Amino acid sequence: MNSIGRFELSLDMSPDYIDVDLVVVDGEIYASHNPYKKVPYVDRLIPLGPTGPYKLKLKEVAADCAEAEQKMFLDTKNLDVEDLPLLRGILGEARMEEKILFCSRNPKLLDKIAEVYGYDWVFHSIPNEDRLNDFFEKGYRGNVSIPERLATKENIDALHERGANVFVYTVNSAQEALRVLGVKCDGIISENISLLNVYPRRV
């Protein structure tokens, strides 16, 4: 979800959760999938500015979701531990605190979130085999989101034995969905509108 158009579509589609990536800019949290882009010939990342994703403030997104009774899957990968009070304040003001799943690649950040909300509500974003091994070997707690290629029966069984729910991304075809569902994943992260229509929101 990285634009107003996509956000409005997300509310219309009414999935169980909408995936919202967060970024902090000048003391404000914005919903932004990709806030910076590498521009050719400029040897640095530049912000997209007011015409880009920054126009979506989390407080506005959260208020709209609250009104639509829409839950959110928040990707906090761009946040630091010190940003959590700001995040909690926004979610609390929108009365959304109990309608959120938190996702990050930062185990320390997820531990801090879990101190407040509990480990049932946090998801480790695991992009590769090394991070998956870390999850097992370092005794991380909580749930996981993994790419489709890591969604094998062996991996999912092992994660379930650890008490983790397993979400799989990005599953964009019915055949992929059947495969990962067949190995008992718990959730699918998909932008395939046809697939979402198979599972109308269950509230």
Add this chain to the structure above:
Amino acid sequence: MKGAILFSFGSFLATRQALNPPEVDPLPSEYIDDETRKKLRRYSPVMVFP
């Protein structure tokens, strides 16, 4: 030389797209036949829309 011109033009487009991203990205969709739909509905996954 032609390559350099093409490369510059491509960079211009990339820069313009970076500064003016589309409001709605193209989203995948597909025809799901009844049999596949029935198979999918044997499961009840949590659905997350990115």
